[in-house]
Amino acid sequence: MRIVVAHNRYREAQPSGENTIVDSEIAQLTAAGVEVLPFIRSSDEIPSMSKAAKALLPISPIWAPRAQHDLSRLLTEHRPDVLHLHNPYPLISPWVVRTAHRHGVPVVQTVHNYRQVCSSGIYFRDGVICQDCKGRALGVPAIKHRCYRDSAVQSALMATTLAVHRGTWRSVDRYIALTSAIADHLREYGIPDERVVVKPNSVPDPGRPVPLGDGFLYMARLSPEKGVDLLLDAWRRHPVGALGTLRIAGDGELRPLVEAAAAERPDVVYLGQLDRAGVRAAVEASAVVIVAAMWHDVLPTVIIEALSSGRPVLGTALGGIPYLLGADAPHEPAGTGPAEIASTVAGGGGGPAMPAGIGLGEAGWVVAPEPAALAAALPVARAGAPGLTVAARARYERIFHPDVVTKQLIDIYAGLARTPNHV
Structure with a gap:
């Protein structure tokens, strides 16, 4: 089985559990005999980009043309069974779902946050839980409150991205909800039950526990x-x-x-x-x-x-x-x-x-x-x-053991790989 894992890494200066989980999952899949083709971009690349590339950054959450070109080439050359998407922002874009489908490749996404709806992704603003953008065609409250990177302009771009890609997200072939709470979030967003699977993350087994410490x-x-x-x-x-x-x-x-x-x-x-x-x-x-x-x-x-x-x-x-x-x-x-x-x-x-x-x-x-x-x-x-x-x-x-979780993930891939390709 051949899988493309697509992920925009968060900045290394801001430690990310999501980065760690993606790295761990790739290692676990490889150890289980799955051929993994990483399609990885990093936000750390942004400062060293050319002026022309930086000029396109405002639209990259919506489209990211360079990423689509590179992904198309990879899909054409390797003909993978499934594309597994984690974080698409800002350098990959949800458009990779459309690119994969154009090549007849089904898409799985692991949902690590609430960014189908919330521009910041965490349903939290000014010290309290906030769900003001739920159910809106455009997240105007996110723009008003500068929820994305404390910028009205960037918040407007992210809110627009979420509005533009509502249909894209609803076309994903299988969603991996890390918990039952995320499964409910996806159902509220309009994803049918049969396209949502609850599968948590795992961490490597540290071995037999030592006696309890204190505190x-x-x-x-x-x-x-x-x-x-x-x-x-x-x-x-x-x-x-x-x-x-x-x-x-x-x-x-x-x-x-x-x-x-x-x-x-x-x-x-x-x-x-x-x-x-x-x-x-x-x-x-x-x-x-x-x-x-x-x-x-x-x-x-x-x-x-x-x-x-x-x-x-x-x-x-x-x-x-x-x-x-x-x-x-x-x-x-x-x-x-x-x-x-x-x-x-x-x-x-x-x-x-x-x-x-x-x-x-x-x-x-x-x-x-x-x-x-x-x-x-x-x-x-x-x-x-x-x-x-x-x-x-x-x-x-x-x-949560890697042996249990990796088997679940491979079963998800196998179920999609047997379905008819997109056209």
Whole structure:
């Protein structure tokens, strides 16, 4: 089987879980005997482009003529079975779907965000969840609020791109939804059930888990939607040292906030940006991993990292987080405010009775994205971590292990490769 994997890499200066997942998936497919033809562009290429190429950048999200030319040549030469698209922006463009179909090649897309509808891709603006562009022919609110790269002009271009390519997205042969929450997002967008498959990402197996460490680990981009300020607010509601150590890893605009907290309290340690070895060491040193997302986070890779090492997770009840933890809470709460979300997770999903507002899943806990709820859950998670380590590792092996996930992906390709080609 021969597969083209198309992806516009995010800038290396801004660490991207999506880049990591694409690299890992290519390696896993290759190891499984699939011939992978990478069709990769990188946003890091932009500064070194010629003046003529830079002049075309404003239209590249809509069309990207150079990418279409190069892809056409690759498809003609290698005649692949399937094109697998990840991120098309800004140098590849959704137009590659049309280019592939013109060559009779079916298209799979893994949906890593909400950019079929939302110009920023995360349904988050000014510190709160925002879905103002849902159901609109043109995302005027995104333009008004400068949602894409804080630019009215670039936001207008992205909103126009989403409007132009509505038909393109609806022509994709198979969508890979990373969680059931994304599957619902695609259905709301108008994609038929039979073209949506739920298949999560995976991370390499680190081997048999070592005994639990102590305290908590938060590892994410230090930006408002990732909730590090929420976590620090919750942490300060406990006496110094009462919960062990809070380790924080990552970088971003809220780094000064984290550095100030580490200077203020000896039970807060800032680790900076970590490499793969550092990530594993930080996970193993901790007992619980925290995902304090303030947005409908699609699939935080750190959760799978935690489960692979037998570490349970305390997360907010948003996006794909409850799905990842096997929590019996709605994956897309009807209300987006803390009160509505708290009511959905009260009582948890079975097992020992939980304090009100804390949901118990197979591999962790979910709470409303508010400081009081997270503060109440911290001692519960610390006390309960030893009882969930085996379940956390078992969930990884059953659902997120590379052997399981790669087989699912190959089955998706095989099902499409047997269908009649587009004309």
